[in-house]
Amino acid sequence: MYKSLMHTAAIAALLIGGGAQAASDADIAKTKEILGTAVSFETSKGLGNVPKLAAYLADELKKGGFTDEDITIIPMGETAGMIVRYKGDGSSGKKGIGFAAHMDVVDADPKDWERSPFTMVEEDGYLFGRGVLDCKFGVSTLVATFLKLKAEGFVPTRDLVLVFTGDEESGMETTKALSYDYHDKIDIEYILNSDAGGAALAPDGTPVAYAIQAAEKTYASFEMTVTNPGGHSSRPRKDNAIYDLATALKKIEAFEFPAEVNEITTRYFATLGPIVGGEAGAAMTAFAKNPKDKKALGVLRSSPEYVGTTGTTCIATMLKGGHAENALPQAATATINCRIFPGTKAEETLATLKKVAGNDAIQWKLLGDGTASPASPLRDDVVDAITASVHAAYPGLTILPQMESGGTDGKHYRASGWPTYGVSGIYMKMSDMFAHGLNERLPAATIPLALDHWHHLMTDLGSKK
Missing domain, CATH: 3.40.630.10 (Zn peptidases)
Structure with missing residues (x-):
C-alpha cells in the first residue's frame, strides 16, 4: 500500500531546478x-x-x-x-x-x-x-x-x-x-x-x-473484552461490562508510551528541523539531540504528523457492547490499534497495555500476526x-x-x-x-x-x- 512520501504540511519549498532527463x-x-x-x-x-x-x-x-x-x-x-x-x-x-x-x-x-x-x-x-x-x-x-x-x-x-x-x-x-x-x-x-x-x-x-x-512500525490490533453474567436493566450490578471497559479505556487514553529513537528517526528530525523552522522545527532539532527533552516531545506529540515518529502509539478504534437496551451488558469489546516502534514485539506492547488497563478480568486477543521487523x-x-x-x-x-x-x-x-x-x-x-x-x-x-x-x-x- 503506497504511503505518504513524507511529512510536508509545514515544510517550505526549496527552489531547485531540475536536470536533464536520460529517458527517451x-x-x-x-x-x-x-x-x-x-x-x-x-x-x-x-x-x-x-x-x-x-x-x-x-x-x-x-x-x-x-x-x-x-x-x-x-x-x-x-x-x-x-x-x-x-x-x-x-x-x-x-x-x-x-x-x-x-x-x-x-x-x-x-x-x-x-x-x-x-x-x-x-x-x-x-x-x-x-x-x-x-x-x-x-x-x-x-x-x-x-x-x-x-x-x-x-x-x-x-x-x-x-x-x-x-x-x-x-x-x-x-x-x-x-x-x-x-x-x-x-x-x-x-x-x-x-x-x-x-x-x-x-x-x-x-x-x-x-x-x-x-x-x-509494527501494525498490531488487540481486542479487549469484558464479560459478566448481565441481567435485567432494572436491577443494576456493581460490575458493568461497559463501565469496566470504559474505565480501562480511559487509562489507556491517558497513557503515553516512552519516547524511542533510532538512527533513522534521529536523522529524520535533525534534517527536517531546520527546514520546518518555527516551534515544530526547534522541537525536532531539540528532540534529535536529546530524546528525553519533555518540552520538545510534547510539541511533536501534539501534531498528528509527527507523533508516530516519536515512539509506539496505541489508540482505540472500534467499540461494541451490550445486546439489548433493557438488559445489562454481558460483554463489551474495544479494538486497540497499535503502531509499534521497531525493535519492540507485539507481545511486549500487549503486556504494557494490560498493566495500564489494570483489570485482570479483561480478555485480550491479538488480531493478525503482528509481524515485527x-x-x-x-x-x-x-x-x-x-x-x-x-x-x-x-x-x-x-x-x-x-x-x-x-x-x-x-x-x-x-x-x-x-x-x-x-x-x-x-x-x-x-x-x-x-x-x-x-x-x-x-x-x-x-x-x-x-x-x-x-x-x-x-x-x-x-x-x-
Missing part, C-alpha cells in the same frame, strides 16, 4: 504501454487476475531477451508472486539486489469513479486509473528499466532481481512466501522497494526533499547511490531518512533478513495523493524522473565490485 520518448511510451495494460487487469482480492498480469509481464520480458529460466511465477490460490532475475557476471562476489513492487490493488467501484478505474486515461497532465500510483507504477517502471538495460547490453557485476507480490493489500501471503519460503532462491543482499519513499513537491511544484523509507541500517553505498540519482535531477535536494508509520511488503522482507529501503521514483504533491481513493492519479511528468532514477540505481549499484 520511446522509453516513456513503453512505460505507459505497460502501465496502461497493467491497470486493465483488475487485480483486487478474490478476482484471480494477478496471475494474468504476471503472465503479461513475463511475455514482455521474454520479448526483451529474458528467458524462461530467468522468470519464476509462483501461484498461490487466486493470486501469485513473481521473481525475475537479471543475471550478472558474478564479478562482485556479492549476492543480488532486489527491486520490489506489488501487482495487486484495492477494490474500485466503477460507478463511483469519474472515469473507468480499469482503463488508464491521460488527462490534464495526469494518468488516472486504479493502481497508477499504488503500485503498478512501480511494477511498470521496474520492468521497463530491465528491458532498457537488456537492450543496452548492460551486464551487472551481481544479479538484479525483481520481487513482485500479489496480495500486499490483503493478506500478504505471497509476501511471506517470497520472504521466507523462497528466501534462499531469491538470494539477495537487500531490497529497494518502489512502494515507499520518494520526493514530495511543494504546491508550486518545486521539490521539497527526497525520503528514504528505512523502517516500518527491525529498522534497516542506513548503508553508505545505498544512500550514496540514491543521493547521486536524486541530485542528477535536482542538485542539492535534501535526502531525508524516514520511518513509515504504515506498512508495506518491506516489513516481511526486513523480518526475513533483507534490509529494505523505500526509494520510489515518484515526485508528486501531497494534494495529488489519491492512493486507495477515488480517481487515483499520477503526474505523467514523473515517468522520466522515475525511469532515470531506476536506471541510475541499477547501473550504479549493479556495477560495483
